[in-house]
Amino acid sequence: MLSLLRSPKPTFKHMLIGDWLTIIFSVMLTVYLFQTLWSHEHASKVQIRIGDKVYAAYDLNQQRDIKVHGAIGDAVIHISQGKVRFSKSPCHNQYCVHQGWLTRSGQAAICLPNQISLELIGEQKPYDSLNY
């Protein structure tokens, strides 16, 4: 090990094209696998839809309030370290606020009167559509 550190030059000199490719490729593979396979047991993002448009997606690992303007008024969506909820809504029944925290991938909260929906997105969608 010490000898390698003292004289790196001969080592690099003896490396062939295949060795270089192997190193480059290994790095790429590591980055790729890290991105794809890194376990997302908990959701990583919340997707907010207003009407028929995707409004935005926010990372869940933060603490913030997002004010969004829906069909009947302003709603506040609260993100707090891995979970998200409707914290204020102009709708009458407040079903969306009562839904509480969403934490796992695939969970959703919908405010029909204000036409805003929240959906937690992870790497894997547990289902294509929700029967409710």
Add this chain to the structure above:
Amino acid sequence: MRKWPISLIAIAIFAMAIAGISALKQEPLYHTQSYVFGTLVDISIYGEPEERAKQLANQVLQDFQNLHNQLHAWKPASSNQPSELGTLNTAFANGNKPINISPQLATMLIDATDLSVKSQGLFNPAIGHLVSSWGFQRDEFTAVNIDDAKIQALVKANPRMTDIVVKDNTAYSTNPNVKLDLGGYAKGYALDKAAEYLRNQQVKNALVNIGGNIIALGQHGNQPWRVGIQHPRKPAAIAALDLADGWAVGTSGDYQRYFTLNGKRYCHIIDPNSGYPVQHTQSVTVLIPPQKNAGVLSDVASKPIFIAVAEDKARTAAMLDIQYFMVIDQQSNIVVSNALAQKLEWLDPEVKKNSHVKLVTLP
């Protein structure tokens, strides 16, 4: 020829494998959500070019909007013109003179009457007056003053689908107390129409969800479409199942339209025999095998099972030829038919551990 080093070959194979995985991830799936029918409509189309998928989905949404305007129980189609259903309800209330209706509405009325008879009146779209006196014919629900005498009178007036006479695209009612509310039928009908339209357009794979009633065409790539079933008291799915080509699924719940008064929940599903909202059940899910009116059945069939008391639920399902059903009662106990149990994958941690809830599988 120079021999290729083994490392290069290995790298080439790896690179191809990764390129393959990446290509698979880019699937030809078009997904859109919209608010029509006073609810959320969610359409997925698989395997069509995006432009075409978008056009098809927009057409389906447009058809839903038209149907919604035609069948709305309390909103006029435009400022000075009531919906077709509104006009018919006015005519019913004003006597028994036949008025013209569209062939489409005539077909719906005949079909809804058949289903109402089959459910021994538990599915009863003629009780619009009861529904509105409970305040559910509004966009938002507030607690109403419960007028027992009025409810008794409305039940006694006995409005039934069989009071309606449909002939040669005209209709009248022999009972002026009939007021149609197709809230438990129209979404299912719209699903069947959407499936028919997409099939006629040679769409092989699609998943259409109107306010929780879902129908599947084909599948999602090389796997079946997968749907989650909403937990009636949590913002999550309680279970998931595969929905094969032509199958439909529907749930009636006490959690989408309700108000609370003195700590009691009053949901929009009303027992026509008592005139009161049902309070013993949280949700009923039915799964319908492929057939011509699978969408309608997914909407209609859950209601009579919801309304029937616990000991009558299985019999009520059998009456409607429903083999696949699940009931979640007010204590969150789950009763599921054996046929459906075999298709469900439980997602809820409490159900998985079988704690807090009782899971009963019917033979």
